[in-house]
Amino acid sequence: MKHLALVxxxxxxxxAFAATDYEVTSLTQADIDFYLGIMRAAAAHNAHLTGxxxxxxxxxxxxxxxxxxxxxxxxxxxxxxxxxxxxxxAARAAELASYDEKIAEQRGVTTRYDAIKDVVxxxxxxxxxxxxxxxxxxxxxxxxxxxxxxxxxxxxxxxNADKPLIKPHVAEIASLKMQIGGFMSxxx
Numbered sequence: 001m002k003h004l005a006l007v008x009x010x011x012x013x014x015x016a017f018a019a020t021d022y023e024v025t026s027l028t029q030a031d032i033d034f035y036l037g038i039m040r041a042a043a044a045h046n047a048h049l050t051g052x053x054x055x056x057x058x059x060x061x062x063x064x065x066x067x068x069x070x071x072x073x074x075x076x077x078x079x080x081x082x083x084x085x086x087x088x089x090a091a092r093a094a095e096l097a098s099y100d101e102k103i104a105e106q107r108g109v110t111t112r113y114d115a116i117k118d119v120v121x122x123x124x125x126x127x128x129x130x131x132x133x134x135x136x137x138x139x140x141x142x143x144x145x146x147x148x149x150x151x152x153x154x155x156x157x158x159x160n161a162d163k164p165l166i167k168p169h170v171a172e173i174a175s176l177k178m179q180i181g182g183f184m185s186x187x188x
Contacts, residue, residue: 020112022119024154026161032169035116036176038107042100043179049096056092057183063090064185097181123159123166124173 022031049057068086072079095102104113144152166173178185 020115022115022158024151024158026158027116027119027165029165031116032120032165034109035113035120036169036172038100038103038109038113039173039176039180041103043176045099045103046096046180052089052092053096056089057096059086059089060093060097060183093184097184099180119158119162120166120173123162124170126159127163127167127170 046057071083075083100113100117101110104110
């Protein structure tokens with residue numbers, strides 16, 4: 001029984017983080033530091049790619065500059081092997097472009113990380129002025145329920161509280177995102 005209580009006590013903080021609804025709960029500086037820690041670790045990993053990882057990133061960049069042509073109608077075994085290798089590199093490039101998710105998974109904090117990441121990225125869009133609008137009356141047919149309106153007010157209050165925490169880190173976050181997955185972005 002003592003061991004069960006100890007296990008429950010150790011798991012409580014993890015459960016508390018997983019249960020936090022960050023859409024209606026303001027982030028804390030600890031949440032921002034947690035998010036940045038994972039992003040920095042992923043950027044550091046991707047800064048020193050070697051072997052197939054480097055080949056995967058290089059291929060992604062090359063494909064952005066010069067998209068591959070269509071498949072041959074009757075490929076040779078060598079062409080099939082080459083296409084298979086290219087597909088494997090493309091899959092690895094996609095993994096590397098979201099390496100922050102891999103770090104969160106390795107640390108056992110995926111749920112918390114994803115929840116915080118969603119809020120940070122949403123608020124970054126608002127801060128940058130890139131957010132969209134529904135273009136007029138955004139009400140669904142029949143209008144919003146009281147519960148939906150109350151939730152929207154809570155979300156707005158949380159976003160307003162999150163902006164001052166995130167704003168000082170916007171440039172760093174944008175830089176980290178480019179370091180992690182910039183090779184997958186369209187070349188300008």
